[in-house]
Amino acid sequence: MSNVTVIGTQWGDEGKGKIVDWLASRADIVVRFQGGHNAGHTLVVGDQVYKLSLLPSGLVRGKIGVIGNGVVVDPKALMTEIDRVTAQGLVVTPETLWIAENAPLILPVHGALDRAREAARGEHKIGTTGRGIGPAYEDKVARRAIRICDLAEPETLNWKLDELLLHHNTLLAGLGAETFTKGQLKDFLTEITPRLLPFSCQVWDRLDEARRAGRRILFEGAQAVMLDVDHGTYPYVTSSNTVAAVAASGSGVSPSSVGFVLGIAKAYTTRVGEGPFPTELHDQTGRTLGERGHEFGTVTGRPRRCGWFDAVLIRRAVRVGGVSGIALTKLDVLDGLDEISICVGYELDGKKIETFPSAPGAQARVKPVYETMPGWKETTAGARSWAELPAQAIKYVRRIEELIEAPVTLLSTSPERDDTILMRDPFED
Numbered sequence: 001m002s003n004v005t006v007i008g009t010q011w012g013d014e015g016k017g018k019i020v021d022w023l024a025s026r027a028d029i030v031v032r033f034q035g036g037h038n039a040g041h042t043l044v045v046g047d048q049v050y051k052l053s054l055l056p057s058g059l060v061r062g063k064i065g066v067i068g069n070g071v072v073v074d075p076k077a078l079m080t081e082i083d084r085v086t087a088q089g090l091v092v093t094p095e096t097l098w099i100a101e102n103a104p105l106i107l108p109v110h111g112a113l114d115r116a117r118e119a120a121r122g123e124h125k126i127g128t129t130g131r132g133i134g135p136a137y138e139d140k141v142a143r144r145a146i147r148i149c150d151l152a153e154p155e156t157l158n159w160k161l162d163e164l165l166l167h168h169n170t171l172l173a174g175l176g177a178e179t180f181t182k183g184q185l186k187d188f189l190t191e192i193t194p195r196l197l198p199f200s201c202q203v204w205d206r207l208d209e210a211r212r213a214g215r216r217i218l219f220e221g222a223q224a225v226m227l228d229v230d231h232g233t234y235p236y237v238t239s240s241n242t243v244a245a246v247a248a249s250g251s252g253v254s255p256s257s258v259g260f261v262l263g264i265a266k267a268y269t270t271r272v273g274e275g276p277f278p279t280e281l282h283d284q285t286g287r288t289l290g291e292r293g294h295e296f297g298t299v300t301g302r303p304r305r306c307g308w309f310d311a312v313l314i315r316r317a318v319r320v321g322g323v324s325g326i327a328l329t330k331l332d333v334l335d336g337l338d339e340i341s342i343c344v345g346y347e348l349d350g351k352k353i354e355t356f357p358s359a360p361g362a363q364a365r366v367k368p369v370y371e372t373m374p375g376w377k378e379t380t381a382g383a384r385s386w387a388e389l390p391a392q393a394i395k396y397v398r399r400i401e402e403l404i405e406a407p408v409t410l411l412s413t414s415p416e417r418d419d420t421i422l423m424r425d426p427f428e429d
Ligand code: IMP
Pocket: 011, 012, 013, 038, 039, 040, 126, 127, 128, 129, 130, 131, 132, 133, 134, 222, 223, 227, 236, 237, 238, 239, 272, 273, 274
């Protein structure tokens, strides 16, 4: 019996929600370890539709949800989300939701700075979610973040707010944006403290106890490897590490607790926000994928850019992300296409290259080299066994496995939770 860590292998939105929900029903504890309310997924359970951004998915299944120290917490967004799911009948109490007391907070200054900087970047904008994620992580490493535990110490808060405001107001004023007063931030914190503090605890200690008691832990990654601040398409990335290794440091458990790493990959590729995307399709096929796959951002509602499966990028995500097996999602979106292409290499300035370059200019100039295979006419939607899949669809999956050098251990064939083909149970690995 193993723990399981789920990460995205592309640019996010791979359909993690459904897989995490399915795995959460078999776990005891579900832990978020990085990112913030820039993530978003929709869970459909019976006739209820839950939209989660910051809350771990396990809460929907009556499991303990944990927000680890690696997450940046917007307390207002969190409370709004708790109120929303409570109104839908979920029970969220300090017994069912544990939040790391050493997690940094996202304050109104962070969102304001995020948006002001994006506006100032012009054509080089990153396309952030505008929720203050980047500035909050910057404050964490710069050692000026307000952490949840600070809320219990008014004298600590007092001097930390001075330092924070000195930095942020200088930047905001320089960008021509509105500055903040200490009173504004104090009012904000005073309002949220009584609701937030009761959830805070030493998460690392409770998780260690849970591990000793043999409880199953599911680590729920947000975003994806190509948005990782080190390994992604920098600077068009998010501000956290998204690889599986961070499940340990972002929640305070040992690296050996990470367990089976399930990488989620869509059967094609999508991206929201700006940045390089070698296999992006600007033609009717791209639009067809977007329409059939309902490719609109959960958080911002932006249409997602769509393209062919990029096996080179996923092979890299498998290697740096420590992926043990892949959950391939949305295969049914490819049903009925005459031909399907897979990117198997790149060309850069007339030369063949086998890995994605790191410099932004080179990343933008890279041209994909495709292998094209016939599509299939039959539907794969709703298939629950290999026997129900058309031969050509099986060939496509097998070719992907060869190219990315990882097994497909789970195949999802529709948004429905049970329309899943399981090759190997990650918890039993
Ligand atoms: P930030 O995380 O808001 O700073 O945004 C940085 C980049 O990551 C932008 O391109 C966002 O669109 C992208 N991003 C952040 N979170 C997600 C996500 O959950 N899914 C997909 N893209 C995301």
